[in-house]
Amino acid sequence: MTSHTLLRIAALAILASPLAAQAGDASKAISLAGNLCASCHGEDGNSAIPNFPKLAGQQAVYLLRELKDYKSGKRQNEVMGPLVSGLADEDLANLAAFYASQKPAPGTVTEPSLLPVGKTLYLKGNSASDIPSCESCHEVDGSGSGKFPRVAGQNVEYLLEQFRLYAAGKRNNGTRVMRTIAERMSEKETRAVSEYMASMP
Structure with a gap:
């Protein structure tokens, strides 16, 4: 079993875990x-x-x-x-x-030329470097689910900073999966997938 597959299983296991959210008003x-x-x-x-x-x-x-x-x-x-x-x-x-409960506004793409690369990474990952797809946790449309955040329309610079923090081990909450993914992604891949997330409605 490849590490790519293990990452996907770990992410899906977290997705299936019970949610203990306190309902707010x-x-x-x-x-x-x-x-x-x-x-x-x-x-x-x-x-x-x-x-x-x-x-x-x-x-x-x-x-x-x-x-x-x-x-x-x-x-x-x-x-x-x-x-x-x-x-x-x-x-x-x-x-x-x-x-x-608020309506999300469309995101802003800063480097449109990277969208095809970002789309491939988001939907399929990169098997060569054992990077799983983003849609496994964040959904095909980027809406997220439960503990996994919505990424559609998110600000590119914010997304890039979170990838950097995960890769550097400076964001320790959440899942180990994200740190592993961020460590394996190249700078171009990180930028490309962030641009694609921002482009999602």
Whole structure:
């Protein structure tokens, strides 16, 4: 069995694991989102700042996990950590529900010439370097599922930074699968698949 196959099995096993999301109330987070999050992520979660993630339409389970990881320090970020440190778990769940309910805006492609390469990587992976397809976890349309985030329409620079953090071992929350994939991808492959993700509606 190849390591490519093992990575796919590991990813699918995580996808099938029970989800322990705390249901949030989006209506209770409107004020909090506007006061605390909008300056970086936009009023509706569609950040216009390239290195900040779009949150609109993101999976609520994923958002809640990330917010809790920022709060606990499992995911390190000098801005997000202090920002959520004083919030109750109920607040985090409400924020996750709020952004999940927002309509995602189309992404911006910066290097269209890389889209064919990115599409192939996203849908088929690269068997030569044991890189599995992205759609195995993030769905064919990039919408994500449960703990696996929506990547469709995401900001390219944000995606690139996450690949770099995974490859360098500096993003330790989430799955080992992503670190392994990021370590195996070339700079061109990382850019290409990020561009393709951004192009997805």
